[in-house]
Amino acid sequence: MNETERAEAFYAHVGSGGKVEADDWMPDDYRAAVLKFVEMHANSELMGVLPEREWILRAPTLRRKLALTSKVQDEVGHAQLLYRVAEDLGKPREQMLADLMAGTTKFHNVFHYPTRSWADVGIIAWLVDAAAIVSQQALRDSSYAPYARTMKKICWEESVHIMHGRDVVLTMMNGTAAQRALVQDALDRWWGPLMQMHGPPTDPSKDKDLHWRIKAKGNEQLRQEFLSIYVPRIRELGLRIPDSELEYDEATGRWHYTEPDWDELRSVVTGHGPKSQERLAFRRFNHGQTQWVRDAVLAPAAAAA
């Protein structure tokens, strides 16, 4: 079997629902595509820590303090698991961190925005995590088996975050007028990024991540699923969604909404979001401050090995 036939057999295998393990043979372009996808996911978990971390010291009750710290810790743990999956595809963790901090690799749009009040902590944990879990649940069927297995664990933990987030929001909506206003303000600011989060609709025949079943569902399908589940839940709490066009079309069975700002999405994920450079600078600063620890602890271990 020559290289082309081998690749054709591989794509026929994944196309019919077959799985790929780390030590299986795979075409270079499949390996590169999985690596890029998982690396961006890992980067997003690691950068997603920063907006919520700002509130770890400000959590207003002992229970919230524990829930928020634990949530952020889970995300660090997810980053660790995902970088491990990516490392097995051939790129060392330090290189991935260096590329992230240099701005040459990406992370999800929602982590480029500021958090302005405690209500943001609730909206992020509830709705950003909910939008993420819609796509992450689909990734449990990824053709790359180590990624699919990791997503099973991650999805379970994300479902706990959503409960914590909803409880923060619910408590504030049942509270004072000022608290309710904070939640509405947070939703107004986060709705645009949430609608952009799954990306513009793509042509399934040209989306190779979909074609190779690295991911199992298209962008628009994920957004529709998110809207179907969460629009009623958001409204149920007395919140107003800031999109006058948003409505469910019974005839087509689809949500109609104002076209998300795809220029904003492209600009944000290429490092031009309101907090992109500040957060990358913060990562670089802390990485630099702790370099001596890694040098001290990891170098002797490597020398001994």
Next chain:
Amino acid sequence: MSELDAVPRQALAELLLTVADDEFVIGFWDSEWTGIAPMLEEDVAMSSISQDEIGHARALYELLAGLTDTDADAIAFGRPAADFRHAALLNHARTDWAFTVARRYLYETADAVRLAALARSSYAPLSELVTKMRREESYHLLHMDAWLRRLAAAAHDRLASALERAWPDAQAIFTPPAGEAALLEAAILPDPFAALHERWLGQLRPVFAELDLPIVSAAVPSDGRTRRTDDFAWLHGEFTSVAGSEAGATW
């Protein structure tokens, strides 16, 4: 022990507040490492330790709340900075990893001595709680012992200077709460803090000698649990910023 007399009851409240505030404040400082620790593996571990401390603080505040007819969150988030009773060691900001390891090692070892004594307290709700806490604390101690040894071998001078900086204020963990005599008389506190201090020094000396680490001469300060700093004022401002933003609001 609801039949506790007023004097030991007040002293017990002071004792609970000192231990709870220690756990609360160190848990807050070190939770700040979540997301930015030197390695992802350590990030997860240090965050767990911080969460354990906050959990212990909550349990101790709840015990105290039962004696004083209030609730744990009101004690934790409703006091001015001057009313906190944590040891001076915990007045310092998170600083760097060397200081974090130095402070945590001194704190964990001192806390272990204190908890071993309180596990024998005549006040059953306290001895029962402390027995549970010690199970988690023994893991923290192992973890910090490993870090102390690692840094002593690979970054000795940084660790030594961080220990020298932390050492004088670490003695304040053994500054006795107001009413120690009443606590001793009621056997709520089985040993005086001066004896616990000696026990702690006796445990540290051989470890520090083995690792060639400095022990600075310093006494237990009488104001070790009432002195406050700008660092703590800043932290207090942070952790009360949401809780204190609107009177009567529930979060």
